Amino acid sequence: MTLVEKILSKKVGYNVYEGDSIEVEVDLAMTHDGTTPLAYKALKEMSDSVWNPDKIVVAFDHNVPANTVKAAEMQKLALEFVKRFGIKKFHKGGEGICHQILAENYVFPNMFVAGGDSHTCTHGAFGAFATGFGATDMAYIYATGETWIKVPKTIRVDIVGKNENISAKDIVLRVCKEIGRRGATYMAIEYGGEVVKNMDMDGRLTLCNMAIEMGGKTGVIEADEITYNYLKKERNLGDEEIAKLKKERITVNREKESYYKEIEIDITDMEEQIAVPHHPDNVKPVSEVEGIEIDQVFIGSCTNGRLSDLREAAKYLKGREVHKDVKLIIIPASKKVFMQALKEGLIDIFVKAGAMICPPGCGPCLGAHQGVLAEGEVCLSTTNRNFRGRMGHINSYIYLASPKVAAISAIKGYITNKLD
Numbered sequence: 283m284t285l286v287e288k289i290l291s292k293k294v295g296y297n298v299y300e301g302d303s304i305e306v307e308v309d310l311a312m313t314h315d316g317t318t319p320l321a322y323k324a325l326k327e328m329s330d331s332v333w334n335p336d337k338i339v340v341a342f343d344h345n346v347p348a349n350t351v352k353a354a355e356m357q358k359l360a361l362e363f364v365k366r367f368g369i370k371k372f373h374k375g376g377e378g379i380c381h382q383i384l385a386e387n388y389v390f391p392n393m394f395v396a397g398g399d400s401h402t403c404t405h406g407a408f409g410a411f412a413t414g415f416g417a418t419d420m421a422y423i424y425a426t427g428e429t430w431i432k433v434p435k436t437i438r439v440d441i442v443g444k445n446e447n448i449s450a451k452d453i454v455l456r457v458c459k460e461i462g463r464r465g466a467t468y469m470a471i472e473y474g475g476e477v478v479k480n481m482d483m484d485g486r487l488t489l490c491n492m493a494i495e496m497g498g499k500t501g502v503i504e505a506d507e508i509t510y511n512y513l514k515k516e517r518n519l520g521d522e523e524i525a526k527l528k529k530e531r532i533t534v535n536r537e538k539e540s541y542y543k544e545i546e547i548d549i550t551d552m553e554e555q556i557a558v559p560h561h562p563d564n565v566k567p568v569s570e571v572e573g574i575e576i577d578q579v580f581i582g583s584c585t586n587g588r589l590s591d592l593r594e595a596a597k598y599l600k601g602r603e604v605h606k607d608v609k610l611i612i613i614p615a616s617k618k619v620f621m622q623a624l625k626e627g628l629i630d631i632f633v634k635a636g637a638m639i640c641p642p643g644c645g646p647c648l649g650a651h652q653g654v655l656a657e658g659e660v661c662l663s664t665t666n667r668n669f670r671g672r673m674g675h676i677n678s679y680i681y682l683a684s685p686k687v688a689a690i691s692a693i694k695g696y697i698t699n700k701l702d
């Protein structure tokens with residue numbers, strides 16, 4: 283059985299296999315300032331209550347602080363939902379991107395996580411089953427605590443080799459190229475191999491985050507010592523709680539499982555990767571696009587706004603200046619990341635270098651505010667989507683890359699992975 287088959291079997295209490303339609307109880311449900319109002323409106327049609335206010339997370343991240351009257355009205359309505367049903371896991375604007383908040387506080391291995399956002403797949407990094415739902419489905423979940431799902435097929439991706447220059451973002455872009463934007467439609471992408479085994483949680487979250495860019499239902503990685511150590515450190519879990527999680531641990535037997543497809547990627551001789559306009563699977567080694575002039579660089583988002591990403595960017599920006607023609611926007615993915623970055627002096631490095639720091643949230647990722655692109659402008663971004671017009675004008679251009687390539691390019695004024 284594949285990892286998702288095992289997780290879902292454990293959830294329902296009997297063995298389930300790809301293609302089975304199952305009803306499941308949701309362990310954790312989430313909507314943000316964009317989707318809470320829609321779910322709330324739909325919920326009102328079906329119920330006067332929510333199934334369990336303690337299992338619901340509402341985070342304001344997409345449009346914070348509100349930049350239009352419409353955004354403000356939506357947040358007002360979402361707040362009404364929060365107050366009416368006594369949602370305590372409420373995170374107001376500035377606390378962070380919903381997915382980062384979930385990762386820092388609420389997701390555990392083996393959970394079934396339902397989010398009103400397509401990048402909910404991120405949380406498969408904990409060995410959970412996590413996927414995005416539309417607002418009406420979220421309303422049904424809020425009303426009943428249940429949903430149904432068809433058990434997805436699995437593509438197994440093993441990452442092997444050794445290469446200090448390569449980050450999780452380069453790897454996932456390379457996987458996008460391999461699988462293609464429709465290649466994993468309604469499937470799970472199960473990551474493993476020696477590189478993933480040694481990867482920290484920040485990197486694993488980046489890998490799983492982009493499963494949806496291949497049409498995937500979710501990305502997933504088995505929970506291991508790295509997962510448990512993260513939970514110990516970030517969530518202050520005690521030995522007893524960790525022991526309990528370990529007892530429930532679900533593992534994959536790589537040799538025995540049968541997958542829909544198996545892919546192995548050796549990173550040893552791989553270059554940094556970059557997705558060129560206008561699709562995330564339109565991926566090339568950086569040398570093939572080197573020299574393209576850029577107007578803006580964005581370092582942040584649920585893909586690459588974590589502490590390790592900011593540390594990586596700071597390595598290159600320290601003591602240097604952002605190119606005079608480039609706007610560099612940096613947004614920590616959460617308040618926790620922001621405060622740690624302040625403590626470590628990273629924010630100091632960024633501001634000195636000439637970057638603009640915006641409050642934790644999605645920022646310019648989806649083109650709503652804080653760095654909208656003009657006609658013809660080129661942006662190099664650490665986000666997950668480079669669809670035409672996503673960050674502004676329909677004739678603007680988005681390239682996706684790692685924090686390292688983003689930072690170096692911001693200094694040079696053109697796309698490159700080389701400082702000198």
Ligand SMILES: CC(C)[C@H](C(=O)O)[C@@H](O)C(=O)O
Nearest residue numbers: 316317344398399400401648
């Ligand atoms: C606005 C929201 C529903 C959307 C999503 O679901 O992914 C956004 O987060 C995005 O990244 O495009």
Ligand code: SF4
Nearest residue numbers: 401583584644647648
């Ligand atoms: S950071 Fe971007 S991709 Fe992530 S949830 Fe926000 S808008 Fe969506």
